[in-house]
Amino acid sequence: MSVRIRHRAALAGVLLALALPTAPAVAQAAPHAGVPRVAAVKAPKPATLTVTGEGRAAAAPDMATVTAGVEATGPTAKEALAAQNRAAEALLAAVRGEGVADRDISTRTLAASAVYETGPEPGASPRVAGYQASQSFSVTIRDLRRTGALLQAITDAAGDAVRIHAVVFDVADPSRLRAAARTAAHADARAKAVQYAELSGRKLGRLVSLEETAGGRPRPVAAAFDEAAGKVPTAPGEIEDEVSVRAVYELK
CATH class of the missing domain: 3.30.110.170 (Protein of unknown function (DUF541), domain 1)
Structure with missing residues (x-):
């Protein structure tokens, strides 16, 4: 009776052992186990x-920009502006007559203001002596050979009212x-x-x-x-x- 029990117990132990997972033969070492850490050495910065x-x-240059305008005076603001308008129309007609396209003509300034003068008595307040109106235009000239002719044309057209402010030569590109x-x-x-x-x-x-x-x-x-x-x-x-x-x- 006791022999059978021992046999069965031994058989059960064998079966239990077979059901268990097999342990690895060699245990894996932890990463870097036992290896001393070495600090990274930075390369020196190059000079x-x-x-x-x-x-x-x-x-x-292959183009020029002319800034020119007209200026007129009159006893009233209406008369000054009317005289300025006539001079401006003459100037624009001369510019277009030299072959300048409308896209190359633009108004830069337009102004009308009173003109003051000091009275004959010392300390007297300035009084209005008249009015002045002015207008200036920017004109792009794409044929440089026409620059001098255009300046002359607007001077002839607007007479003493013309004002030529600047001529700037440049390159289009x-x-x-x-x-x-x-x-x-x-x-x-x-x-x-x-x-x-x-x-x-x-x-x-x-x-x-x-x-x-x-x-x-x-x-x-x-x-x-x-x-x-x-x-x-x-x-x-x-x-x-x-x-x-x-x-x-x-x-x-």
Whole structure:
């Protein structure tokens, strides 16, 4: 009786052992167990070189902007404005007669105000002596050969009422001029950087940053009047654009 019980108990132990999951033969070590931690060593920052570059580009102008107007006075505001209107119409007719399209003509200012004068008695309050009316226009000339003729035409048309404020020559597409100036500025900066690197016994590395500050310089031209010439002579000259850059390079 006791033998059977032991046999059954042994058999039950075998069956229980077979039902249990098999333990791994070798226990896995925890990650990095027993391995000392090593602090990461940062690479030193490379030396850098900062330079500035200047670039200029010039081109002949292909357009001009004329700022001109008329001015008239009269004993009343109505009369002054009427005289100004007649002079302005004559000016515009002359401009259109020189082949300027309406899209290239725009009003810049229009004003009417009283004209004061001081009384003969000392300390007397100023009094209204009349009225003045004025109007100015911006005219774009796309054929530079017509600039002098146009100035002469508006002077002949409006007479003493005409006022020529400025003639500014420019280029219709300034992007090409700016691009050429940028190319020159970049080349100037790199040439300086190469030289400084060689003087330091180093080699020039990669470009780290590049910053631009720029400003074009169109040149206004004051018109000179010469009746014998039959038109107002002008000197367009050249339009110059300038770019400045600040560049940072690494040194090897």
